[in-house]
Amino acid sequence: MTTGTAIQIKRTAFYALHKAAGARMVEFAGWEMPVEYSGIVAEHMSVRTAAGLFDVSHMGEIEIRGREALALVQFVTSNDASGLKDFQAQYTALMRPQGSAVDDCVLHRFGESHYFLCVNAANTEKDFAWIVSHNHFDAEVRDVSDGYSQLAIQGPRAASSLARVTDPDPNGLGTYWFMRARCLGVEGILARTGYTGEDGFEFYFTPEESERLWNGLLDAGKGEGLVPAGLGARNTLRLEAGYALYGHELDEETTLLEANLGWISKLEKGEFLGREALLAEKRGGLRKKLVGFEMLDRAIARANYAVWAAGIEVGRVTSGSPAPFLKKNIGLAYVPPEHARPGRELEIEIRGRRWRARQVPLPFYKRTL
Amino acid sequence: MYPVELQYTKDHEWLRVDESTGTIGITDHAQKELGDIVYVELPKDGERMTAKETLGSVESVKAVSDVYSPVSGQVVAVNSKLQDKPELINTDPYGEGWLVRLRLTDPREAEGLMSSEEYEAYVQGKAAH
Numbered sequence: 001m002t003t004g005t006a007i008q009i010k011r012t013a014f015y016a017l018h019k020a021a022g023a024r025m026v027e028f029a030g031w032e033m034p035v036e037y038s039g040i041v042a043e044h045m046s047v048r049t050a051a052g053l054f055d056v057s058h059m060g061e062i063e064i065r066g067r068e069a070l071a072l073v074q075f076v077t078s079n080d081a082s083g084l085k086d087f088q089a090q091y092t093a094l095m096r097p098q099g100s101a102v103d104d105c106v107l108h109r110f111g112e113s114h115y116f117l118c119v120n121a122a123n124t125e126k127d128f129a130w131i132v133s134h135n136h137f138d139a140e141v142r143d144v145s146d147g148y149s150q151l152a153i154q155g156p157r158a159a160s161s162l163a164r165v166t167d168p169d170p171n172g173l174g175t176y177w178f179m180r181a182r183c184l185g186v187e188g189i190l191a192r193t194g195y196t197g198e199d200g201f202e203f204y205f206t207p208e209e210s211e212r213l214w215n216g217l218l219d220a221g222k223g224e225g226l227v228p229a230g231l232g233a234r235n236t237l238r239l240e241a242g243y244a245l246y247g248h249e250l251d252e253e254t255t256l257l258e259a260n261l262g263w264i265s266k267l268e269k270g271e272f273l274g275r276e277a278l279l280a281e282k283r284g285g286l287r288k289k290l291v292g293f294e295m296l297d298r299a300i301a302r303a304n305y306a307v308w309a310a311g312i313e314v315g316r317v318t319s320g321s322p323a324p325f326l327k328k329n330i331g332l333a334y335v336p337p338e339h340a341r342p343g344r345e346l347e348i349e350i351r352g353r354r355w356r357a358r359q360v361p362l363p364f365y366k367r368t369l
Numbered sequence: 370m371y372p373v374e375l376q377y378t379k380d381h382e383w384l385r386v387d388e389s390t391g392t393i394g395i396t397d398h399a400q401k402e403l404g405d406i407v408y409v410e411l412p413k414d415g416e417r418m419t420a421k422e423t424l425g426s427v428e429s430v431k432a433v434s435d436v437y438s439p440v441s442g443q444v445v446a447v448n449s450k451l452q453d454k455p456e457l458i459n460t461d462p463y464g465e466g467w468l469v470r471l472r473l474t475d476p477r478e479a480e481g482l483m484s485s486e487e488y489e490a491y492v493q494g495k496a497a498h
Binding site for chain 1: 429433
């Protein structure tokens, strides 16, 4: 028994629909979320071969508006937002001066004075407070998370499923672009983004319309093989695609360069939080590097297991799981740069025994167009 | 809903006592909570198990879960089919999905385990919290 304020577990507007669909619910990032419906493997395969519908309403949304909105965005994030066109999005990180990430997120530009950030559920309040504390600009920051439900429709049949009930036609939307759209008559923001390694969309809309959208989308996608998918499959899908998960591959102790996120670290764009640290690290070398590996033995690596190389413990697994599509046991780990090389073997310590693994290039899975 | 001829632990293992041997598996409730089981680690023939100590582990896509021996004894058989078909634990937890068979050190040890009725009440009680 602990004293103090009890933490209220939150539910999305889809809670009753998940229960009715037979979901097994778990607590995740302060939310009661569906981890699986028919089973993680089946849902994972549906997303790789057809389409899956995910409730991702736990994700946070933060709006940045005002005359100097772009200047604030440029200062607190690592990617270069200055080249974004209206209705274009980019993957970026909210930065600390140490070169590590407060969070990783997707930035959407409505216009020069209006940006919209989709952030990790567990970090929403932290991110909001962080941006506000660095807002020395003529800009207004608002946490608008309560105003949005979010559904992700992911997979090779996502576009055709959505197209039946969405206007304008989502097929016209480029990857990492978004638009205002009506889906089943509900107005919202439709972005061609996702976290599965497949083509797909994310739709932001008012929570009051959640039931209509959930049922309507499953109905519209029935012929395309669209099924509800939970956070379990979302995690195995992102791992196969080699995407970082905050709290695993990313935290406040890990720099973007260590996490292979040099591609969103635009050091030449001008001053931003963490730039000096990243420049220094670039000159001085990395302390650790994120690598992918597959198990050569049958055992399964999991987060926090020790990693060994040449007889010494050199690092930790950050994510590990069976990969349902690749049919291998895969994982991500941090090791010293001198041990990081595809093809080189590592050992993963699992319940007191060391099992062989081989480093492989990332991502593990890349969809064929 | 849980077979009456079996006995149960709070860690969701079941035990079927047959004179001096005991067969061990995990319950239907446990397999449902775990989801798709993809890997099983079991002891070897001849190994000695102590009641309440780790007997092996069962892994789903999502997580790994230790299995504890409900009673003490020596392993006389392991279910080798699970090497290639761990999903038998999902499809038939009390039959083809059994894990190991022990020669019991002391059959009276099983007296401390739960009946199917008690186990059902235990699972429902947990769900209510």
